[in-house]
Amino acid sequence: MAPVLKTLENIGHKVIDGILRLGYGARFFIYSLRVSGESLRRFPLVIREIYFTGVMSLIIILVSALFVGMVLGLQGYNTLQRYGSSEAVGVLVALALVRELGPVVTALLFAGRAGTAITAEIGLMKATEQLSAMEMMAINPIARVVAPRFWAGVISMPILAALFSLVGVFGGYLVAVQLIGVDSGAFWSQMQSNVDFRDDIVNGVIKSLVFGVACTSIALFEGYDAPPTAEGVSRATTRTVVNSSLTVLALDFMLTAFMLH
Amino acid sequence: MERSTIDVWVGIFVAIGFLALLALAMKVGNLTSSSIGDTYTVSAYFENVGGLKVRAPVKSAGVVVGRVNNISFDDDKKEALVTLNIDTRYHFDKETNASILTAGLLGEQYVGLDAGGDTAMLKNGDKIKMTQGAVVLEKLISQFLYNKASEGSDKTEKKAD
Amino acid sequence: MNPVTSTPVSDNIVEIDNLSFSYGNRLLHKGINMRFPRGKVVAIMGGSGSGKTTLLRLIGGQLKPSIGEVRVEGKVVHEQDDTALYLLRRKMGMLFQFGALFTDLSVFENVAFPMREHTDLPESIIRDLVLLKLNAVGLRGARDLMPSELSGGMSRRVALARAVALDPQIIMYDEPFAGLDPISLGVIVNLIRRLNDALGATSIVVTHDVHETFAFVDYVYFVSNGQVVAEGTPAELRESAMPFVHQFVHGEADGPVPFHYPAPDYQQDMLRGTST
Numbered sequence: 057m058a059p060v061l062k063t064l065e066n067i068g069h070k071v072i073d074g075i076l077r078l079g080y081g082a083r084f085f086i087y088s089l090r091v092s093g094e095s096l097r098r099f100p101l102v103i104r105e106i107y108f109t110g111v112m113s114l115i116i117i118l119v120s121a122l123f124v125g126m127v128l129g130l131q132g133y134n135t136l137q138r139y140g141s142s143e144a145v146g147v148l149v150a151l152a153l154v155r156e157l158g159p160v161v162t163a164l165l166f167a168g169r170a171g172t173a174i175t176a177e178i179g180l181m182k183a184t185e186q187l188s189a190m191e192m193m194a195i196n197p198i199a200r201v202v203a204p205r206f207w208a209g210v211i212s213m214p215i216l217a218a219l220f221s222l223v224g225v226f227g228g229y230l231v232a233v234q235l236i237g238v239d240s241g242a243f244w245s246q247m248q249s250n251v252d253f254r255d256d257i258v259n260g261v262i263k264s265l266v267f268g269v270a271c272t273s274i275a276l277f278e279g280y281d282a283p284p285t286a287e288g289v290s291r292a293t294t295r296t297v298v299n300s301s302l303t304v305l306a307l308d309f310m311l312t313a314f315m316l317h
Numbered sequence: 318m319e320r321s322t323i324d325v326w327v328g329i330f331v332a333i334g335f336l337a338l339l340a341l342a343m344k345v346g347n348l349t350s351s352s353i354g355d356t357y358t359v360s361a362y363f364e365n366v367g368g369l370k371v372r373a374p375v376k377s378a379g380v381v382v383g384r385v386n387n388i389s390f391d392d393d394k395k396e397a398l399v400t401l402n403i404d405t406r407y408h409f410d411k412e413t414n415a416s417i418l419t420a421g422l423l424g425e426q427y428v429g430l431d432a433g434g435d436t437a438m439l440k441n442g443d444k445i446k447m448t449q450g451a452v453v454l455e456k457l458i459s460q461f462l463y464n465k466a467s468e469g470s471d472k473t474e475k476k477a478d
Numbered sequence: 479m480n481p482v483t484s485t486p487v488s489d490n491i492v493e494i495d496n497l498s499f500s501y502g503n504r505l506l507h508k509g510i511n512m513r514f515p516r517g518k519v520v521a522i523m524g525g526s527g528s529g530k531t532t533l534l535r536l537i538g539g540q541l542k543p544s545i546g547e548v549r550v551e552g553k554v555v556h557e558q559d560d561t562a563l564y565l566l567r568r569k570m571g572m573l574f575q576f577g578a579l580f581t582d583l584s585v586f587e588n589v590a591f592p593m594r595e596h597t598d599l600p601e602s603i604i605r606d607l608v609l610l611k612l613n614a615v616g617l618r619g620a621r622d623l624m625p626s627e628l629s630g631g632m633s634r635r636v637a638l639a640r641a642v643a644l645d646p647q648i649i650m651y652d653e654p655f656a657g658l659d660p661i662s663l664g665v666i667v668n669l670i671r672r673l674n675d676a677l678g679a680t681s682i683v684v685t686h687d688v689h690e691t692f693a694f695v696d697y698v699y700f701v702s703n704g705q706v707v708a709e710g711t712p713a714e715l716r717e718s719a720m721p722f723v724h725q726f727v728h729g730e731a732d733g734p735v736p737f738h739y740p741a742p743d744y745q746q747d748m749l750r751g752t753s754t
Binding site: 100222248252 | 320323326327330331337338340341342372
C-alpha cells in the first residue's frame with residue numbers, strides 16, 4: 057500500500073511542479089515580449105542570431121528535405137500505381153509536404169539543432185555568471201540575450217519550412233519523374249491544380265510560425281531556468297528537445313483540426 | 318566572424334526563404350491560375366450539384382473563366398443555388414447554358430458554360446436560366462437498365478405482331 | 479555633500495543595517511551590520527558557503543533582504559525603482575569569480591561593452607578608453623584575443639578592466655584570488671590597491687585568502703554562521719584571541735569550525751559493522 061501511495065505522491069508532486077514551471081515559463085515568455093522593443097531597435101543583434109539559428113540549420117534542413125521528398129515520391133508511386141493513379145504522385149508529395157511535413161519536420165529538426173544550441177548557450181552563460189555580470193552592469197540580460205534569439209527563431213522557422221517543402225517537392229520530382237518515369241507534365245499540372253495557395257501553403261506558413269514561437273520559447277526558457285551545473289545544462293537540453301517535439305506535435309493536431317474544419 | 322559576413326549570409330537566407338515561398342505559390346500551388354482580377358457574380362439553380370465544391374473552376378470551351386463562389390440549398394425551390402464568380406474579361410449572354418461536368422471519367426467536377434444566342438449579356442447579380450445538373454451514376458445505370466428492358470419488350474411486341 | 483567644506487555627509491558609501499537574508503528555507507544572514515567607508519579597501523572573509531558572495535549581490539540589488547536594509551550612498555537599494563537602480567549600478571563595478579567574460583566577444587569588445595551600452599561616446603573615444611583600461615591591467619596587447627584563449631589570470635585581469643570601464647565608485651571583487659598562481663595573485667593584489675587609490679573608489683573584496691588579503695586591505699569583517707563574528711584592521715585581527723579568528727588566521731584544522739562533519743560516535747559506528 058505504502059509504495060502505491062508514494063508513487064501517487066510523486067506523480068502529484070511532478071504535476072504540481074509541471075504546472076508551476078508552466079506558469080513561470082509563461083511569465084518569462086510574456087516578459088521577453090515586453091522587453092523586445094529594445095532588442096528590435098538593436099537589430100544587428102537579431103541578425104546575428106538569425107545567422108546562428110537559421111543559416112546554420114540550412115544544411116540539415118535541406119538534406120533532410122531532399123530525402124523526405126524522395127521517400128514520399130517512392131512510397132507515393134508504389135501505392136498510387138496500384139490504382140492507376142500514378143500521375144497523382146505530385147499532388148501527394150506536394151500536399152504532404154506543404155501541409156504537414158514541411159512545418160512539422162522542420163520544427164522537430166530545428167528543436168534538435170538550433171533549440172539545443174540555444175539552451176546550452178544560455179544555460180552556460182548563466183552557469184559562468186555572464187548573465188549576472190550583465191545585470192550588475194545595469195543591462196537587462198533578457199532584453200540583450202533572450203529576446204533577440206526569440207525573434208531570430210520566429211523569423212527563421214517559416215523560411216526553413218518553406219525551403220523544406222520546396223526541396224522536398226524537388227526530391228519527389230527527382231524520384232517520380234526522372235527515376236521512375238512518371239510524366240513530367242502530368243506531375244506538375246496535377247499538383248498545381250490541387251494545391252491551393254490559401255488552404256495549403258498559407259496554412260503551412262501559419263503552422264511554421266506557431267511552431268517557431270513554441271520551439272524557440274521552450275529552448276530559451278529551459279536554458280534560462282537550467283541549474284548552473286554541467287548536469288543541469290545537459291538535462292535542460294534534453295528537456296528542450298522532448299518538450300519542443302511534444303508541443304509541436306500537439307499543436308499540429310490542434311491547428312490541423314482547426315484548419316480543416 | 319566578421320559582422321559584414323554575417324549580414325550577407327542572413328540577407329541571402331531571408332531572400333531565398335522569400336523566393337522559396339514564391340516558388341511554392343507559383344509552381345506548386347495555383348496562385349497564378351486563381352483569379353486575381355475583378356469578377357462579377359451570377360447565380361444558377363441546379364437540380365443536383367453532384368460533387369461540385371466551392372472554388373471549383375468555371376470553364377467555357379475548356380478554359381477557366383471563373384470560380385464557384387458558394388453552394389447553398391434553396392428551401393422554397395428545393396434546388397441547389399450556386400453562385401459563380403466570372404472574370405470581367407469574359408461576357409456571356411442571358412441564354413447561356415450552365416452544366417455540371419466531370420473532368421475526365423472520375424475526376425473533379427466543374428461548371429461548364431455554353432454560350433447561347435441572346436444579344437443581351439449577363440450582368441452582376443443575374444441568373445442563368447438554363448442549367449443541367451450533375452449526372453448521378455445510379456440514375457444513369459437505372460436509366461440504362463430501363464432502356465435495355467424496354468428495348469427487349471419492344472422486340473417481343475414486334476415479334477408478337 | 480557639503481559644498482563649502484567638501485567633506486561627505488556620510489563617510490560610508492555602503493552601509494548594511496541589521497540584515498537578515500534567507501535563501502529558500504535556509505537562513506544565510508542574521509542581523510549583519512557593516513560599514514564601508516569611502517576610499518577604503520574592505521575585505522569580507524569567512525569559510526566557504528558562509529554567504530559572502532550573497533552579500534555582494536544584496537549590495538548590487540540582485541537580491542532583496544528579508545529583514546534590514548542595504549544602503550548605497552544613503553539610498554536603500556531594494557526600494558529603488560528600475561531607473562534608480564540602473565543609476566546606482568552604473569556607479570558599481572563587479573569582478574565575478576573566474577571573470578564571467580562574454581565568451582562570444584573579444585577582449586577589446588568585452589571591455590568596451592559597458593561603454594557602448596551606457597554611453598553615447600563615439601567609437602574613437604571608446605577605443606582610447608578601452609586601451610587605457612587594458613593598459614592599466616597590463617593587457618593592451620591582448621586586445622584581440624578571445625576569452626577562450628586567455629589564461630585564468632589574464633581573464634581575471636580583463637574582467638577587472640571591464641569592471642572599472644566606467645570609473646565606478648564601488649568595486650566589488652568575488653573571490654578574486656581563487657585558483658591563481660602566485661605571480662598572477664601578486665598582480666591582482668597590486669591592481670586592486672592601485673585602482674582603488676587612483677579612482678578614489680571603495681573596494682569590497684570577498685575572499686578567504688588570509689595571507690594575501692591582510693597585506694593590502696584597510697579593514698576586515700569576519701562572517702561565520704550568518705553573523706559578523708569579528709571585525710578590525712588586519713593588525714588587530716592577527717593579535718585576536720577569539721577562537722574562530724585565531725583558527726582562520728592561522729589556518730588550524732580544528733577549532734570552532736569543526737573538522738568532523740556531524741556523525742555518530744566513532745567506536746559505535748565501527749563496531750556496528752555490517753548491520754547498518
